[in-house]
Amino acid sequence: MKLATWNVNSIKVRLPQLLDWLAQAQPDVVCLQELKTEAAGYPREALEAAGYASAVNGQKTYNGVAILSRAPLSATVADIPGFEDAQKRVLAATVGDVRVLCVYCPNGQAVGSEKYEYKLRWFAALRDYLAAERAQHPQLAVAGDFNVAPEDRDVHDPKAWEGQVHVSAPERAAWQALLETGLQDSFRLFEQPEKTFSWWDYRRMGFRRNAGLRIDHLLLNSFAAGRLERAGVDRDVRGWEKPSDHAPTWIDLKD
């Protein structure tokens, strides 16, 4: 089973690239973030024609997440149960024997801002949700845009980013707390090329300079991690016409 995550930065604008990438990469399950549309504007039929069922938690203009799957999706749950939040950032579904959570974690804007405080509160709620899900499901995968670069090697210029939002100590501690529910960062279970990133700024030729961050992640509990064969980033997609600022990030699990 190939499981991927991609922040598409508008599903309407990115549909052609998404269809091209699906045909090329042949993933079985895909978590999408930043749909920027309500379910009514979601291209369900086009994706069905490409062979994928969709579960959608949409929102106008901002946020919005979906899970695509070739196999049927069941036990769909939107948002973080018990956490009051108007922003559509979370969607869970079961595919085969794997519980899949799609997450679009808050950006945080700037350290100390109101949005930063929201980001930390949101991560605490996610942590509790993951702990509960892990207790309920033998195999758990959490995939999405976490908006945290876990270590300095996940940052193109750690000195320039020091203390900034996405790398600040409280955000990295919040990331660590997610792992401590019993999850592993699949990407780091393999030798990986240095300076592998999943996001590059649209400005200042960020992609051409490889001025990026690794902020899109796939977390697995130990049972799911035992099936892990490969992990990577489809970096080329960031160089396509009219790209998202994120590249698809994926893992292969043994069947």
Place this chain on the structure above:
DNA sequence: ATGGCTACGATCCGTAGA
């Protein structure tokens, strides 16, 4: 020191992303 691009929604600029 700032903004640099892209998407969106209601315009011809503000908000947001990271």
